[in-house]
Amino acid sequence: MRAGTLRHKVEIIAPTSARAADGSIENVDASLGTFYASVTTDSLSEASSDDKLVSYVGHKIRFRYNTTDLTSLSGNAKILLDGQTLHVLSATVKDYKNRMIEVVAEARL
Amino acid sequence: MSVNIDIVSSMGADPAISAVTSDRIFLLRLPQGQLDGPAISFTTTGDIPEQAHGMLSVCKDVELTLNLWSYSTLTLESLKQAVINFWNAYDGALGSSYVSNALLNDIGYSYEDNTKLYHSVIQATLKMRN
Numbered sequence: 001m002r003a004g005t006l007r008h009k010v011e012i013i014a015p016t017s018a019r020a021a022d023g024s025i026e027n028v029d030a031s032l033g034t035f036y037a038s039v040t041t042d043s044l045s046e047a048s049s050d051d052k053l054v055s056y057v058g059h060k061i062r063f064r065y066n067t068t069d070l071t072s073l074s075g076n077a078k079i080l081l082d083g084q085t086l087h088v089l090s091a092t093v094k095d096y097k098n099r100m101i102e103v104v105a106e107a108r109l
Numbered sequence: 110m111s112v113n114i115d116i117v118s119s120m121g122a123d124p125a126i127s128a129v130t131s132d133r134i135f136l137l138r139l140p141q142g143q144l145d146g147p148a149i150s151f152t153t154t155g156d157i158p159e160q161a162h163g164m165l166s167v168c169k170d171v172e173l174t175l176n177l178w179s180y181s182t183l184t185l186e187s188l189k190q191a192v193i194n195f196w197n198a199y200d201g202a203l204g205s206s207y208v209s210n211a212l213l214n215d216i217g218y219s220y221e222d223n224t225k226l227y228h229s230v231i232q233a234t235l236k237m238r239n
Contacts, residue, residue: 022113023136023151 006036006064014077032077033070037063039081042104057107059086067098079105112156112171112237115204120149125191129184139178139224147179147188171235178226182218185227196233203237210236 012032017025043058061079079086086105094100117134120126126134126149133148154172175192179185199211216230 017140019132019135019140021117022111023117023134024113025135025138025140 005038006062008037008039008061008081010035010037010039010061010063011080012070012073012077013080014074029078032073033065035063035065035069037061055107055109057109058089059105059107061086061103061105062094062100063103064100065098070101073101073103079103112153112203112206112235113151115206116151116153116173119203120192120195123191123195126188126195129188129191144178147177147184149188149192150176150178168236168238171237173233173235175231175233177229177231178224180226182227185218185229189229189231192231196231199235203235206237208235208237212236 011034013029014032015027016030017027020026038061040060041057042060043056045056047054047056059079059081061081073088073091075088077088079088084107086107089104089106091101091103094102113136117136121130121132121134129147130149131146133144133146135148135150137150137152139148139150152174155170158169177185177188177192179188193213193215196211196213199208201208212234214232214234216232219228220226221228
């Protein structure tokens with residue numbers, strides 16, 4: 001059992017592409033690191049798409065980092081949390097200190 | 110060995126082509142995002158050796174379609190000339206294979222509004238043997 005505010009373990013992944021020997025472009029998800037974070041659900045909504053109902057669950061994720069662990073968090077990054085893949089919507093550095101970052105991410109179920 | 114690997118490595122090693130494209134030679138499509146300069150995407154068909162009368166013939170015609178991309182017509186023209194000079198009357202090794210001739214066909218220019226890039230297409234029939 002983990003206690004405390006930053007008790008969830010999240011992994012951040014971001015797509016990168018590389019050129020193979022035959023010139024083809026290979027896209028792979030590279031891990032940017034694993035961090036302890038505080039995760040709260042933020043908003044819920046639903047939409048129908050192609051006869052399917054899709055749920056969007058907003059998450060607010062706060063985690064501690066330093067600039068040697070994480071240099072950038074791009075908009076196409078994703079966050080893995082307890083088997084769920086969350087899509088990053090925004091990222092904000094708290095208090096201009098490069099120590100705490102708050103990410104708004106969305107699970108699409 | 111795939112002919113695609115031979116094409117990428119041989120064209121990439123040509124000083125005139127690599128001076129314009131650096132290592133931006135891709136199979137089928139351009140990568141997503143910002144290109145740092147002119148680039149080539151290409152496709153090939155016919156990478157199958159002929160087999161006839163019980164004997165294995167390694168002759169094959171590979172149809173190579175080269176799509177040249179650039180932000181300006183000036184650099185596109187430089188790239189086009191470099192590519193034509195590279196393939197014109199080609200008679201030599203291409204990686205593990207041998208190209209005895211290349212028949213070139215200039216398909217023409219266009220401007221792609223979606224990508225904001227100038228585009229030129231060159232088709233080449235590579236007469237290949239071992």
